[in-house]
Amino acid sequence: MSNNESFIEEVTEEVRRDRLYALMRRYGWIAVVSVVALVGGTAYNEYRKSQDAATAQALGDAILQAAQIPDPEGRHDSLAQVEALTEGTALAPVALLDASAQFEAGDISGAIATLEPLTTDPDLPLIYRDIAAFRLVSQGADAIPADIRADLIDRISAPGAPLRLLGLEQSALFELEQGNVDAAVEILQGLVQEEGLTEAMLQRSAQLLAVLGADASSAIAQ
Numbered sequence: 001m002s003n004n005e006s007f008i009e010e011v012t013e014e015v016r017r018d019r020l021y022a023l024m025r026r027y028g029w030i031a032v033v034s035v036v037a038l039v040g041g042t043a044y045n046e047y048r049k050s051q052d053a054a055t056a057q058a059l060g061d062a063i064l065q066a067a068q069i070p071d072p073e074g075r076h077d078s079l080a081q082v083e084a085l086t087e088g089t090a091l092a093p094v095a096l097l098d099a100s101a102q103f104e105a106g107d108i109s110g111a112i113a114t115l116e117p118l119t120t121d122p123d124l125p126l127i128y129r130d131i132a133a134f135r136l137v138s139q140g141a142d143a144i145p146a147d148i149r150a151d152l153i154d155r156i157s158a159p160g161a162p163l164r165l166l167g168l169e170q171s172a173l174f175e176l177e178q179g180n181v182d183a184a185v186e187i188l189q190g191l192v193q194e195e196g197l198t199e200a201m202l203q204r205s206a207q208l209l210a211v212l213g214a215d216a217s218s219a220i221a222q
Helices: 002-067 072-084 088-105 108-119 126-139 146-156 164-177 181-191 199-211 216-221
Strands: none
Touching: 002 072, 002 088, 072 088, 088 108, 088 126, 108 126, 126 146, 126 164, 146 164, 164 181, 164 199, 181 199
C-alpha cells in the first residue's frame, strides 16, 4: 500500500511539473517581457533624473555666472540669453534678475516689459507674480498708469498675500502721491500694528507718520 501511495505521489508531482513547464512555455514570455519592461523603465527613470539634474545644474551655473557680471547692461544681455532658453517656473527668477539689471541700467521700459508678463502668468506660483508686481509699483511707478498701479498695489496688499506688508507700504505712498494724506495716515497707522513687521519698515512708517503730523508713538503702542 505504501509503495502505491509513493508511486501516486511521484506521478502527481510529475504531472504538476509537466503542467508548470507547459504553462511556462506558453506564458513565460509575459514574465520575461514584464521583467525587461521593469528594468528598462527603472533605467530610463534614472537616466531622466540624471539628465534633469544636469540640466538644472547647467542652468544654475549660467544664472550665477550672468548675475555676477558687474556691468548692468552686460548682465542684462547675459541673463536675456539664459532667459530665452528657460521655460516654466524656472523662467521667473531669471526674469526677475534680468529686470533688476535693466532697472540698474536705466532701461525702465525694458524692465517693465520683462516684469509685466510675470504678474499675470497663471502657471507661476503666487510669490513670483507678487514679486514682479511689487517691483513694478516700487521701481517702475513713474512709467505705469495710476489705475494699473493701484490694481497691482491692491493685489499685493490683500490679506494673506505673500508681500502684504510691502504692499501696504506702497499703498500709503501711492495715496500720498494722489494727495490723500488722511488715507495714507490711516494705512500707515494700521501697518505699524501688523504682525511680522521688520524693524526697518517700522522705522520708515513711524518717520513718515511723524512727517505727516500723526502721532506715530500712540499708533505703535496700540
